[in-house]
Amino acid sequence: MRLIHAATGEGFNPPSAKDFELPPFIEGVEWATKPILLAFLSIVLISIFFIAASRKAAVVPSRLQFAGEGVYNFVREGLGREIIGHDFLKFVPYLFTLFTFILVNNFFGIIPLLQFPTMSRVSFPYVLAAITFFIFHYVGIKKQGIVKYLREIMFMPGVPKPVYILLTPIEIATYFLVRPLTLSLRLFANMFAGHLLLLVFFLGGEHLLDGVLGLKLVSPFAFVIGIGLTFFEFMVQVLQAYIFTLLTALYIAGALADEH
Amino acid sequence: MSSLAAGGEVNPLIPHTAEIIAGLIAFSLLYFVLRKKVTPMFEKAFAARTEAIQGGIEKAEKAQRQAEEALQMYTKQLADARGEAQTIREEARTQGAAILEEMRSKAQEEASRITASAQAAIEAERQQAITSLRNEVGAIATELASKIVGEALDDQVRQSRIVDRFLEDLEKSKK
Numbered sequence: 001m002r003l004i005h006a007a008t009g010e011g012f013n014p015p016s017a018k019d020f021e022l023p024p025f026i027e028g029v030e031w032a033t034k035p036i037l038l039a040f041l042s043i044v045l046i047s048i049f050f051i052a053a054s055r056k057a058a059v060v061p062s063r064l065q066f067a068g069e070g071v072y073n074f075v076r077e078g079l080g081r082e083i084i085g086h087d088f089l090k091f092v093p094y095l096f097t098l099f100t101f102i103l104v105n106n107f108f109g110i111i112p113l114l115q116f117p118t119m120s121r122v123s124f125p126y127v128l129a130a131i132t133f134f135i136f137h138y139v140g141i142k143k144q145g146i147v148k149y150l151r152e153i154m155f156m157p158g159v160p161k162p163v164y165i166l167l168t169p170i171e172i173a174t175y176f177l178v179r180p181l182t183l184s185l186r187l188f189a190n191m192f193a194g195h196l197l198l199l200v201f202f203l204g205g206e207h208l209l210d211g212v213l214g215l216k217l218v219s220p221f222a223f224v225i226g227i228g229l230t231f232f233e234f235m236v237q238v239l240q241a242y243i244f245t246l247l248t249a250l251y252i253a254g255a256l257a258d259e260h
Numbered sequence: 261m262s263s264l265a266a267g268g269e270v271n272p273l274i275p276h277t278a279e280i281i282a283g284l285i286a287f288s289l290l291y292f293v294l295r296k297k298v299t300p301m302f303e304k305a306f307a308a309r310t311e312a313i314q315g316g317i318e319k320a321e322k323a324q325r326q327a328e329e330a331l332q333m334y335t336k337q338l339a340d341a342r343g344e345a346q347t348i349r350e351e352a353r354t355q356g357a358a359i360l361e362e363m364r365s366k367a368q369e370e371a372s373r374i375t376a377s378a379q380a381a382i383e384a385e386r387q388q389a390i391t392s393l394r395n396e397v398g399a400i401a402t403e404l405a406s407k408i409v410g411e412a413l414d415d416q417v418r419q420s421r422i423v424d425r426f427l428e429d430l431e432k433s434k435k
Contacts, residue, residue: 017272036282043290050294054301059308072302089303093295101290122272123279127287185273192272 012207015199020120020192035121038114042104050100075099075245083249084256091252094135098128099245102187106237109195110230117191117237122184129184132248137175140255149255183247190240194233201226398423 024032053068061069075096080088102119109117119125140149153175154168205222208215402419405426 017270020272021270030276030278031282033278036279039282039286043286043293046290047293047297050298054298054305057301057305057308059305059312061305065305068298069302069305072299076302093299094291096299097287097291097294100294101287121276121279123275124283126275127280127283131287188272 012204015196015203019199020195022116034116035118035124038108038116038118039105039124041114042101042108042118046100046104071100072096079245079249083246084253087256091249095245095249098132098248099241102128102244103238103241106191106241107234109191109198109237110233117195119187119240120191120195122188122192125184125187128187128244129180132183132251133180136248136251136255139252143256179247179251183244187240187244190236194229194236197229198226198233201229394427398427401426 022034024030025034025037026032050068050072053064054072056062056065058065076088076092079095079099080092084091105118105124108114109120137149143149144152153171155164156167156171159167201222205219205226208219208222211219398420402423405422
């Protein structure tokens with residue numbers, strides 16, 4: 001698309017939200033879009049990798065099993081045992097799925113040829129945040145009963161009564177609105193902005209090449225910065241996958257705890 | 261693209277239904293695959309590893325315990341054997357002494373028995389000798405006396421009376 005613009009000699013169109021609205025591969029088939037295919041590609045890749053790594057379940061692990069165990073153990077110990085604590089094991093599969101799914105889809109943002117972070121489409125973070133939202137409320141209600149659970153959220157114990165006027169709306173908003181929204185938007189915005197940033201530098205650099213000699217000379221700097229930003233993006237991608245999973249674990253732990 | 265571009269501003273915060281459904285399906289599929297195929301296997305590997313380490317320690321401890329037990333058993337057996345040998349030696353000594361004693365008493369008994377029977381034989385022979393001697397002496401004396409007296413003393417009763425009287429006289433004169 002950018003190439004067309006450049007070729008037709010139009011002015012530089014800065015990348016925008018429109019660049020994330022990719023058309024379906026097949027005209028009229030709404031689901032045949034890049035992000036949807038990437039999401040399915042990610043689950044195929046993750047499944048193949050981890051099934052291959054865990055298939056033998058050997059006491060002395062192969063290199064592949066060791067790598068798979070490393071990721072699993074990171075989620076199991078660092079997020080499961082550390083944060084949820086008692087009875088953490090039944091939440092590990094969910095946390096593990098969440099972490100790997102987000103991580104691989106984020107990586108797609110910098111993997112050559114794919115180069116599109118699935119999570120920059122807000123629908124996906126919405127779905128994941130919604131699942132987390134339902135899980136932690138369900139866990140809390142199941143553990144404490146709906147009345148006690150809601151009472152603890154709305155009337156935090158150990159607070160002077162007048163404070164509830166202020167605190168209760170805040171708490172309700174936190175638990176039912178802010179948490180799922182921030183969870184999804186944090187992931188979405190990071191991926192969206194990161195991808196936009198890369199687009200700016202790479203497409204901008206490309207556009208500069210079409211300019212006068214002076215602009216041509218500046219162009220390599222844009223590419224160098226773009227490459228640097230790619231590494232930076234890699235960090236952000238890992239971090240965002242971790243944060244999403246971490247917060248999910250924290251919310252579950254909070255719902256399980258007797259006192260907030 | 262052109263239609264979207266023509267649509268003007270795009271709000272990136274508005275989700276797409278197709279993407280929501282696809283996301284749900286993809287995530288659920290991944291969850292079930294990992295839940296069924298991957299996490300149980302990793303947990304199994306962890307459990308096997310823990311067990312292997314603990315099992316190894318337990319096995320070593322067991323082996324050590326067994327070795328100690330065997331050592332104790334052998335020591336005890338050795339002591340028992342020593343004690344038994346001592347007992348056997350003691351018993352043999354007592355038994356030997358008893359046998360010796362028995363032999364000795366048996367020999368003594370035999371000797372006294374032989375002595376007694378010899379004495380009895382001697383006594384019997386003596387009696388026999390006395391009897392025969394008496395008869396002979398009587399006959400000789402009677403014959404002598406009859407010759408001297410010239411009187412036939414054929415009568416048995418009378419003869420024996422005379423001999424007795426004679427012998428009595430003989431014995432009296434001896435004193």
